[in-house]
Each structure stands twice: as structure tokens, then as C-alpha cells.
Amino acid sequence: MGPSLIVGCLWFLLIGFMFFAQHHVCDAYFVPAINVFVGKMKRSDNRWLQRWGEEAVAGATICALGCNGPEMFTNLISLYTGSDAGIGVVVGSEIFNLLIIVGLTISAAPVLPLALERVPFARDCLFYALSIILLYWALLDRKIESFEAWVLLAAAGIYVTCVYFTDDFVQCIPALQPAKVEVQDVESPSKRKGKMHGVEVEVEEILHGRMVDAHGAGGAEKWNLDATEHGIYAESAEVEQEIKGKNRGSIGFQFEGGDAMLGSVLKYKDLKEVVLMDMGVINLEFIHNLQHITLRLTVEDAVKRAELLDNIQEFSLQRPWVHGYDATIRGAWQHLRHSMMSKDPPLAKLLAIPHFLIDGLLKLTLFAVDVKDTRKEGRWPLCFVGAMFWLAIFSFLMLEIANEIHYNIPALPNSFLGITVCAIGTSFPNAVASVLMAQQNKPAAAIANALGSNVQNVFLAMALPWVIFQLQHGGKPIDQNVAGINEGVLWMSGTLILVVFFVFLPPFCKLSYAYGPVLVSVYLAYLVVTSGETFHWWPPLVK
Template sequence: MDAVWSADLPGDPEAYLWWPIILYMFYLMSIVCDDYLLPAVDAISEHFHIPDDVAGATLVAFACNGPELLTNCCSIYLKDASVGIGTIVGSAIFNVLVITACCPIVSPRGTLKVKPAFFLRDATFSGISILLLWWALPVVDLMKASVLLAFSAIYALVVAKSADWFGDHQYDGTSPLADGLITSPGNIARQVSGQDIEDLCFQEQHPLEQRQLVQTLLSPGALLAWLTIPNVKLQPTRFFSSFFVSMAWLSVTAYIVCIGSDRINIFWGIPKSFLGLTLVAIGTSWPNLLASVATARQGRGDMAVSNALGSNVQNVFFVLAAPIFVSVLVRGSYTSDSAEILSSVLWMGATLALVMLVVGVSGFWYAYLKYHSRLPPSLIRFKTQLQFRSAVDERGQLRSEVEALQSEREDLAAQVERLQREHSQIAAARELKQQELESKVQALQSQIKASQTEASAARDEVQRLCKALDTAQSLCKHAEARAVAAEKSSTEVHLQKFGSPLYEFFGR
């Protein structure tokens, strides 16, 4: 709002509230990029066999350009063209200078290997986009907007076919972006990298209360992202929904950064031009920086640089051209401030030329040092010293590794010997138990046989006694019958002996 930066501190508490809100938005962008967007891009690349440079120039660039697209749509339909085009210019300068400078710094070896053909492809289309933007502005009609959109399709086609044209890039079906998960405060899971390990080591040096306080302050946004964005680690088939929801999250957080910068301009009096080239540009390009840095840490230079330059190309050909095309169809021609915009386009071209010059000079110098046979003696001695020191360091490392392996081998041998002794003891105890069980089984078997023999003898004795009982019963019956017969015959004899005299006596 004000042309001069006011030195007085504002008295409204809202002026101090927007700074932590903007920092928190940057934190949420890092969470979304690391945990959701890059794994989704990686899953899409693996599913459709997309090479790294193509994925970086198309998928990653398109997803990270969501903030610029939202800002341009709002600015164009609110008839404030300077905001949208200023955001494109600031993002382009940030992408070309900051991202291309950060990627080699965070790479594993301090240098980033990029295939010259892919770099020249993206740099050439970036230069074409700057020239076409210079040609189209300040008054854009339907034909100019159509040309910009057509070049967006041409760029996508060239990127898709470049791997086949150059023939030195093969998709291996693997990707280090999703190797390993590590938990961290404020989010569910993050990708493992060297910075994550350093962060964890840094966290271990702080008191538990501080970590709990930081985790409590940072966890709500990360938890909301975990609840709303599909995680391709848990749901591998939902990579498209994870991609677009992550893009929406980045757009919303970047738009909040833009709103915060506008409020900072009102409260603090910082000029809009300064905020647009710094805070707003960083806010809208922060996802690009995070994505490129994450890929550069894995040594994937093609994807990192293609994302930085491809984002600038898509910013002009699609992010800026698509809303202007719709606006031209609805309202007619589109007009912007020619003085500021054309100077900004010159700045875009100057930064691109500077990066190409630096990359070209470094490439030629590297080729000279590698292939030129007449190196200066000082460089040869310096190179020899570096190689000797590197060899000594590697020898020491290998020696320490060999010693560590030998100690591990001795430990393993001791463990194997101990296990063998335990095994032999267990085998002896098992054999002793088996012998005891066999002796008990034999004793039980002999007892069973003796019991069976006794039972057989008892059964025979019972049968004999039964037979004797039957014989005795028959003898008793026979004796009883004989006694009855004898008693009867005795009675008859007595009757015959005494009956006749009695009969004679009583007959008289």
C-alpha cells in the first residue's frame, strides 16, 4: 500500500499474528510435499513407467504450480493483473536462482549430475516462454492466449518423447523417493533422508518438554492433512486422489501466505513489490523447492532441475495462459501494466541467461579437467594429493570396516558354538528322557502281560470251580432223590411188618 516502508511498529496484535501463520503454512507445505505429493508422483511414475525428467517437468511441476494457478485465477477475475503476473515473475526468478542453487548443495556428493539434453530442452522452452510472454503482453487477445496454450501442449509432447529421442534414459522401475518411513513430531510418517536423521539427532539434544510443546503446536495441521489426503503407502491404488488433494492443499496454504503478505503490507507498510518478489514468491514456489530438494537428496538431478525449469514453462504456458484465455473468451481482450510487466520479463530472461551461463561454464570446465590431456602441473599435483588423501581415507575406512566385520564374525562364531553346545545338551537330555520313557513303557507292558496271565488263571479257576459246583449240585440232587426213595421204601416195609398183626387184631 505505502511506497515507503514504515519504521513504526504496529499496535494491532493481528500484525504480529500473521508472521507465525505464514511460517506454519510453510511447515504444512513441507509436510504435504514430503509425505503425500512426492510418494503420489512416485506411485504414478511407477504405474505408468514415467522417467524421472518427464515426471519432474510435468507431474511435479504441475502439482507445485497449483498456488500460482489459484493466485492467477483470483487476480485475473478480480481485475488485478499485477498480482498474478508479478507472482509468475517472482516464482520464475526464485525457481531459476534459488532452486537450481540449492539442489547441488543438498545432493549426496555436493554436485548434481544432469543430462545436457534434458537441461537444454527445459532451458530452451523456458526461453521461448519468456519471448512469447514478451510478445503477448501487455494486451492479450484470443489468438495470443491460444498460442500460449498451444505451446503448453507442445512442451508436454516434447517432454514425453524426449526420452525416446535421446535414447539414454531407461526406466528401471525403482524409485528412492519412497524408501523407508520415519516418524517425526507433528506428522504420521516421513521419508528417510540425511536431513531427517540430523533433525532427529537435534531433537534428542533438547528436553522432553520442549519437544512435547513443539509437537503439540505443529500436530493439528499435520493431523488434518493425514485425515484428508489419501496416503499411497497405506492405499497404493489411490495415487491420483492423493496427487490432486495434495495439490489443493498446497494451493490453499500458498493462498493463505498471499493473504498474510497483503495483511503485512497493510500493518507494517512493507511495499507490495518487495513482498511479491520475496514472501509471496517464496510462498508460491516453496512446494517446488521442497520437491526439488527431496529429489536432489536422492541423486535424481534430472527430476530436480526439470521441476525448477519446467515449472517456469508451465507457469507461462498454462498457469498464466489458461485463466487469461477464459477471461478473453468472457470479457474480450486482457490488458496489464506494460511498464512493470515488461521490466519483470526482462528480469526473467536475465536470470535464465545467468543460470545457462553458469551451467555452461561449469560444464565446459568439468569437460576440460576430465578430458584435456595437458593439465597444469599444479592441478595435477593437487588432484594427486586429493586422490591420495581419498585413497588413504578409504583405506582407513575399509580397515575399520574389516575389523568390525572380523569382530562380528568372531561374535557370530561364539554364538554358533554356544548354540551347538546348547543343542548337544538338549539332544542328550532328550535321549535320556526317551530312554526313561522306553523303560517305563516296557515295565508297563510287562505288568500288563502279568496282569493278563493272572486274569487268565483266575478265569480258568473260576470255570473249574463253576464246574465243581455244578457237579456238587448234581450229586446233592441225586443223594436227595436216593434219600427220598429210601425213606419211602422203609415206610412201606414197616407197614408190611406191623400191618398184618394189627389188621388181624382189629379184625377179630
């Protein structure tokens, strides 16, 4: 059958399905396995291993795999399939991260201007600039030599070393230590101890998204959980203060308005599921549009746990689905059946079908190593490997679908699909997670994660597949004569210069609200320019 525009458009639905599949693998298996590793490092008796459990160090190393996994596997698979979309996905993700994620984070930040941590920000900007220079150097002759790939990969090790010793460096130079008033609470503990409906609980907040380490360090801070029929409030029990409007907040959040999701309260109307886990753990799943947050409650006493469940169901008008966690395909089927029998709108029921297809496939193959079942946390390496396997499969299918789109719509080359459609699809969950972090009053952490992700995108997502491929082919150079890549590197440089320029404007090392819409607008301009060049509306900026 010859090319067909209708068939080409239908393939877009399938490539969107692959984006969801990649995100679900990361959210349900890849990131949880990484978090188990990080937790083990935090609890280690060795202080050098403990540092690998710190947010900054873990985020620059193993958590970078969770954030950049889809891009890395897409680049790796493209080397074996000969697709032009692989490196385009990485370059497109770099531009998306710096413009869209930083722009939306600034726009969603509750406190402005947004103060940045100077030393980590300067470190990440310098290494991002270095990664751009090295990438340009490697692509200059339109092929990647073995030596060039190893240089990029070695730079990843240097970056990780610098991240590891950043705190020691800052402590040695008092002038570099930030003033307390300028530091935002980017590493506040996510575990709180207090009472909810009169029951002693420990609460852990889990944000769903690859851009964040799903749960932070534990803490012993006491919180009063004011669970009312409207939702769940929280306030520190260690600080006596008069309760007024915006001084109240949900777990880990600071609020202004009363109606915004994750605003002044986690609303019971957004509580979709109550999942009964092992070890006295109850997961409250709050879902509103694209935002998904889990409150993990730990109640060791069985009687108190039953009392808490009764109160939650009473205040939520028994609307959420209460069930035990099942790591097998039976759990996926029960979720689909519940969705179809619920009072959810037709669109939600329709979306439950692709969710079941992916969730069922993953549960069928990874049920024995699912670390969300606390009894299986010791199997986290197998869960990690299994998630990488499925990421590779879905990345391969995404590239094959991109080939089909190009075949049916020849005006859309693979390079264009990679640098735009595939880059947006693989990076969009990061944008949602960053907005959540900004609403949680952690916008500086979201921006730091975006910059760190970009650095490791070049040093890992590009260099590691090149090294693996060349080791298997005797160091043979890799041709990289992909349309638009050199111009993409130019855009990477320009966007970094723009962000640094904003940082140097008064007030120094702070980002004002106006910068957010500007960065988003620049990304839209980038899409227009790239599209115009692809459809030959105007000549390319870089030949």
C-alpha cells in the first residue's frame, strides 16, 4: 500500500501511546527501583555511601538515568536501526527542558522573584556550556569517533565528581555560602509525623514524574494533619502560629487560593484511590488533570489503621476506590473493570483502555520484582533491569512508528519528528513534574533538575550509546549527518545564554515572573522556525 495521509495521522495516535508507555515504565518501575537504591544509600553506615543518597548527588547520577532513560534508549536503538530521530530526540529535549520547563517553573513559582542557589546553578551552567562545546566539537566532521565518545562519557564522570564534592567546596569558602534568607527549602523532608483524624501517622509525599526523585529524605518533623470534609491540611506542630488563610498548607505545600489543586488543601474530591499496602502502609492517590500525588500513610497498629480507613471513607463520601495492591496482571484487570463501572466521564473510561494494555503487559512480566511491594525491595536491581528492557522496546517501537509517519507523510522527515514531536512527547512528563515542584515551593530544585538533566543528556544519553555501539563494532566511526542537528546545537547555546542573561539582570541570581512567558515564547518561536525550514518556507539558519 502506498503512502496515505490518513494512515500517517493514525500513526500519530500510536506514537502518543508509546510516549505514555515510556512514562509509565519510568513512573511505575524505573524511578521506584532508583528510589530504593537511594534509600539504601541514605541508610548506609558508610558516610561516603550516604552521600550517594543525597538529592543532589543521586540526581546527577543514577536518578539521571530515570530522567533521561527514554532519550538514552531512543538514541541507542536509533544507532542499530539507522533512524535519524535518535539524536534529534536528545537535542530537542535539551531545548524543551531549558525553555519550557524553566519557563513554566518560573510561572508556577509561589514566591517571586525566584532565588537560585548560586554555586550549584553556576556549576550546572558551566558544565552545560562545556557539554554544548564538546557536542559541537564531536559533530564538526559529521561523524563520531571512538575517542570523541569516550571524552564525552569521561566528562560525565567529572561532572558527577564535582556534584559529589560541591558541598565540601562551599563549606571551605565562607563567601560562597548562601544567606539563609535567600535559600529556598529545596530539600525539605517529605516524611511527616502527626495525627490524621486523631490517628498517629507518618506521611510521605510522592510526586509522580521523571524529573523528580519521587520521594525525598525522611524526617522526624511533627505535623498536625487537619483532615476535614474538604480535604487535608497540614501545619507544623513545632511552631506556634496563628492559623490564617495562606499560612495553612497541605503536606509540603504552601498555599494562596482555596480552589487550586494542591493549593490550600489536597481535596477529597480528587482522592481517586486508597491502596492498602503491606507493613501498615496506606497510599492515598490524588489525581487532578495531569497532576498526580501520592500520600503514603504508615499506621502500624491494625485497629488504628481500620479506624483511619473508616474516617477517610466517611469524609470522602466513599467515592475513592479502596483496594489492596496487586502486582500481577489481575491488579491491572481490576483497575480497568473499576474504571468502566465507575461514574468517571467517558473520556476517562476510554483512556483506561491504553492504560490497561501497558500496565497489564508490565505487571505480567515484572510482577516478581515490583518494588512497590515492600517485600520485594531487595530485588530492585532486577526491577531496574526489567524497566530498562521495556524502555528499550518502547523506544524501538517509537522509532519504527516515526518511520511509518515519514513513509506516509514524506514532508515530515525523521529528523524533524525526532527534534520536535518525539522530544516533546518524551519530555512532557518532566514539565508536569516541574510544575508540581514549583507549586510545592521548590522551583529552584526544579530548575536545578532541568539543568542537571541537560548536562547528563549529552554526557550519558548521547555518549553512552555511542560508546556501546562502537565497542560492538570495533570502534567504527558513527555517521551523524542528521539534518537540523547543528542548528539544534546553536539553539542550545542561545537558550543557555538567554537564561544566564536573565540571571545577571537585577535582582542578581533571581528570576522574575516576566521571564517565564518569554522563555515559553522563545520555544514556540523555535518550533515555528524549525517547521518553516522543514517545509521549505525559508532557508535554514545553519546549513
